[in-house]
Amino acid sequence: MPELPEVHALAVDLESRLAGRRIDRLDVLAFHALKTFDPPVSAVAGQTVHRVGRHGKWLEIVLGDQQAQLHLVIHLSLAGWIRWRDKAPSGMPSRKSPIAARLVLEDGTGLDITEAGTRKALALHIVRDPAEVPGIAKLGPDALEVDEAGFAEILKSAGRARIKNVLKTQGNIAGIGNAYSDEILHAAKMSPFQPANMEPEDVARLYTVMRQTLLQAMARAEGHSASELKREKKTALRVHGRFGEPCPECGEAIKQVVYSGSSFQYCPVCQNEGKSFSDRGMDRLF
Structure with missing residues (x-):
């Protein structure tokens, strides 16, 4: 499972690739992974990535401006990962694919959020405030921020x-x-x-x-x-x-x-x- 150092590095890497770019759509392929229904997945379309950060071991992609932000919050759990995709996808993955969700930018590049194995615990939340995610609301102080x-x-x-x-x-x-x-x-x-x-x-x-x-x-x-x-x-x-x-x-x-x-x-x-x-x-x- 990725922990604080890896999630921090993921956030830094993804911010360099995503910040300021517009999203075409978010395809959720493993519906067990999506833990929220309001806002809907369609609300992500057309949003601009503001920044990428983390809360403990949770990855956060912040969309929109300061007045009306959405947050795509991802917990990779034991077997989840994120892969950068340089080319537009050719069709939809098969049901046996490890891809749980696909974030597609306007030029076709983007992220494949994957999960290997049979123990499915990867979690995706689309929220207006990260504190709405129960796992984030219950977090103690960050290991590098506590005195x-x-x-x-x-x-x-x-x-x-x-x-x-x-x-x-x-x-x-x-x-x-x-x-x-x-x-x-x-x-x-x-x-x-x-x-x-x-x-x-x-x-x-x-x-x-x-x-x-x-x-x-x-x-x-x-x-x-x-x-x-x-x-x-x-x-x-x-x-x-x-x-x-x-x-x-x-x-x-x-x-x-x-x-x-x-x-x-x-x-x-x-x-x-x-x-x-x-x-x-x-x-x-x-």
């Missing part, structure tokens, strides 16, 4: 909840998902299971590492086109998705825990005094 005092209060309020879950819950802090929470906790040398309500010096260390990790990832991602961002993210990750590979800090094999259809990776030496966490999937295997 250390606010961050400390979030952790204190979470009590004994696991820090891994607190970091990736969007209602606490917006923008961090499964991958960057792994990266942040590894860089901070902190257990994913540590209670969120921690000592002030641990809060300060985690806050500093969170910002450094996200800013470095943003710097790497910015300037890449949408087609390059997935590969850039994957190659830059040091722990997440590296199960069985040596830890870049100590050389110990990276371990993982699988749960509820998801997983996280960690270094037992750097993050848990050399001890591995129980993993129900592996435990059953053995």
Whole structure:
């Protein structure tokens, strides 16, 4: 799933391509993806793209002028992505196509919004105010906008909840998902299971590492086109998705825990005094 650094880079790339250009139409091909009905899809036609931005992991394409704006808000979820199309489309895609929606500009160029796999969770909202999108209305402060005092209060309020879950819950802090929470906790040398309500010096260390990790990832991602961002993210990750590979800090094999259809990776030496966490999937295997 694209997280804050990739969605930021997508917004920068798409704004350079879309800002100031008029839209011919929006074709919604996977109707389960469209979560709103008023304004209708037809309201997008003829609108000029004002800017492209983000709210946490949500991408926002702002249409029209300051007096009468529409917002096309996109959540790419686990398997969604955006592809730039340099040529006018030749006919409509087949029903088996991964294209969920197609934004067509007046010259035929535009965006294909795709979703792979069978788990369909991509979401498109056409709204007059992004706060009308429930997922945006519930967001906590952005991970790069919250100050250390606010961050400390979030952790204190979470009590004994696991820090891994607190970091990736969007209602606490917006923008961090499964991958960057792994990266942040590894860089901070902190257990994913540590209670969120921690000592002030641990809060300060985690806050500093969170910002450094996200800013470095943003710097790497910015300037890449949408087609390059997935590969850039994957190659830059040091722990997440590296199960069985040596830890870049100590050389110990990276371990993982699988749960509820998801997983996280960690270094037992750097993050848990050399001890591995129980993993129900592996435990059953053995």
